Amino acid sequence: MGRRSFFFKDYVAHLILIVCAFALAGVVFCYQMSSYALHAKQTELRTTVQSLAEQSKLLEGTDSDVIRQIYVLSIARVAKEDELTVLITDADGNIEMGAKPDGTTYTLPGYHISNEVVAEMHKNGSYASVGSLGVLSESSFYTVGTCVKDDNGDADLMIFVSTQDPNSAGVVRHSTQTLVLILLVTLAVMLVISFMISQHFTRPLKTIAAAAKEFAGGNFDVRVPEDNRCYEIDELAVSFNNMARDLDQLEELTRGFISNVSHEFKTPMTTIGGFVDGMIDGTIPLDQRDKYLKIIAEETKRLSRMVNRMLDAAKIQSGELILSPAPFDFTEMTAQILLSFEQKIEKKKLDVQCDLEERLTVMGDRDHLYRVVYNLTDNAVKFIEDGGTLRLKVHQEGQLCVFAISNTGIGISAEDLPHVFDRFYKTDRSRSMDKTGAGLGLYIVKNIINLHGGEISVRSGGGETEFEFTLPLAPEQNRQNNT
Numbered sequence: 001m002g003r004r005s006f007f008f009k010d011y012v013a014h015l016i017l018i019v020c021a022f023a024l025a026g027v028v029f030c031y032q033m034s035s036y037a038l039h040a041k042q043t044e045l046r047t048t049v050q051s052l053a054e055q056s057k058l059l060e061g062t063d064s065d066v067i068r069q070i071y072v073l074s075i076a077r078v079a080k081e082d083e084l085t086v087l088i089t090d091a092d093g094n095i096e097m098g099a100k101p102d103g104t105t106y107t108l109p110g111y112h113i114s115n116e117v118v119a120e121m122h123k124n125g126s127y128a129s130v131g132s133l134g135v136l137s138e139s140s141f142y143t144v145g146t147c148v149k150d151d152n153g154d155a156d157l158m159i160f161v162s163t164q165d166p167n168s169a170g171v172v173r174h175s176t177q178t179l180v181l182i183l184l185v186t187l188a189v190m191l192v193i194s195f196m197i198s199q200h201f202t203r204p205l206k207t208i209a210a211a212a213k214e215f216a217g218g219n220f221d222v223r224v225p226e227d228n229r230c231y232e233i234d235e236l237a238v239s240f241n242n243m244a245r246d247l248d249q250l251e252e253l254t255r256g257f258i259s260n261v262s263h264e265f266k267t268p269m270t271t272i273g274g275f276v277d278g279m280i281d282g283t284i285p286l287d288q289r290d291k292y293l294k295i296i297a298e299e300t301k302r303l304s305r306m307v308n309r310m311l312d313a314a315k316i317q318s319g320e321l322i323l324s325p326a327p328f329d330f331t332e333m334t335a336q337i338l339l340s341f342e343q344k345i346e347k348k349k350l351d352v353q354c355d356l357e358e359r360l361t362v363m364g365d366r367d368h369l370y371r372v373v374y375n376l377t378d379n380a381v382k383f384i385e386d387g388g389t390l391r392l393k394v395h396q397e398g399q400l401c402v403f404a405i406s407n408t409g410i411g412i413s414a415e416d417l418p419h420v421f422d423r424f425y426k427t428d429r430s431r432s433m434d435k436t437g438a439g440l441g442l443y444i445v446k447n448i449i450n451l452h453g454g455e456i457s458v459r460s461g462g463g464e465t466e467f468e469f470t471l472p473l474a475p476e477q478n479r480q481n482n483t
Helices: 006-059 065-081 115-124 166-216 231-281 286-318 330-340 342-348 366-382 428-433 441-451 475-482
Strands: 085-090 095-099 126-130 142-149 155-163 326-329 351-356 361-364 389-397 400-408 456-461 464-472
Touching: 006 065, 006 126, 006 142, 006 155, 006 166, 065 085, 065 095, 115 126, 115 142, 115 155, 166 231, 231 286, 326 330, 330 342, 330 351, 330 361, 330 366, 330 389, 330 400, 342 366, 361 366, 361 464, 366 389, 366 400, 366 441, 366 464, 441 456
Parallel strands: 351 389
Antiparallel strands: 085 095, 085 155, 126 142, 142 155, 326 361, 389 400, 400 464, 456 464
């Protein structure tokens, strides 16, 4: 079977539910109407048969033909007025006489009603059912009966009154026809309303599907309306638009990354190639080769660092970056890194303010955390103006080691601040001042800190930028603090 649209399935589901509900309502209505008609008619027939039973008692102890004739005429009159069929039997169910709905009387010698009916009459003293009693021509008769007993309490005779009740049957039939008409009209209206509701609910889904096709074609600018007045669909639209914005941004960052990487790789490779060619063709004299070989070595190292950063970013994204945690003195490592920047600090004549708490032992991968602190320190020194202030602090807060580094300078714009840890993201400031990266440094820093169970944040304002992160202290450090 071919695929069906959500609109088709939703509309068919509504249709099935409506039809089933109306069918159930019709069955219940017809049953209730039939039950009510049967109960009403049986009550009416019981009144009539009780009246005939009272009249039959007048025959007890008399042989008067006049009284018997009056009784027969009374039965005929009742049968004609109420359009009834009356049967009178003896105690064994043998029919003694009867009266037709037209008022004529008759006898049926040799006919008797069923033994089951006779047994029920003797047991209960009454009878009520819908049936023919075995002698009536129609099986749809409403029939009630009563047992007339003598003074000794024994059954003397039985009286049965039956009718087809065309009036009640007509009422039921007319009511049923009216109900069917109402249900058909209501069904038609409900189908139209269901069609409109299904179309209303599926229209946003069609819009999202169309937008997804545009998206698959490379159009990342498409968006879908978010005010759908339906929580689930609205959530879907919001999620789709968020995804679209993220992918649009990622596409832009990827294009920028490719451009940056191409430029970053091209520059040192051009430099290396030019210097090597100069040495080969003799353009660079022998006494200058050591100088240019050092430049080639530095460019090669820079290429290696860029490749390693991209590999680390790929490992982080795939979850393959493996840590080797062990306790080590984080304060000592930070001091070593700061000393490695001594020449750059002196060259820029920076005012360095350090507040390093002694012997803070953390549990982590020393090599990866070394890269984190080195990267943050390198950025702080790189983006500070000559004669600026560099502040570095390592201290303990509860069971955490807190590292904070700040520098004075132009800072990071409010627009760029939320994205500094994004993959491939480079701020305008870094594009103008930093020509050695592809926007992966802070992305790697953040993920390394997160993998260690810590958190990193950044703030910039008032001519100062500060990066801060936390790391869990090693268990022995916590025990030492407790003692």
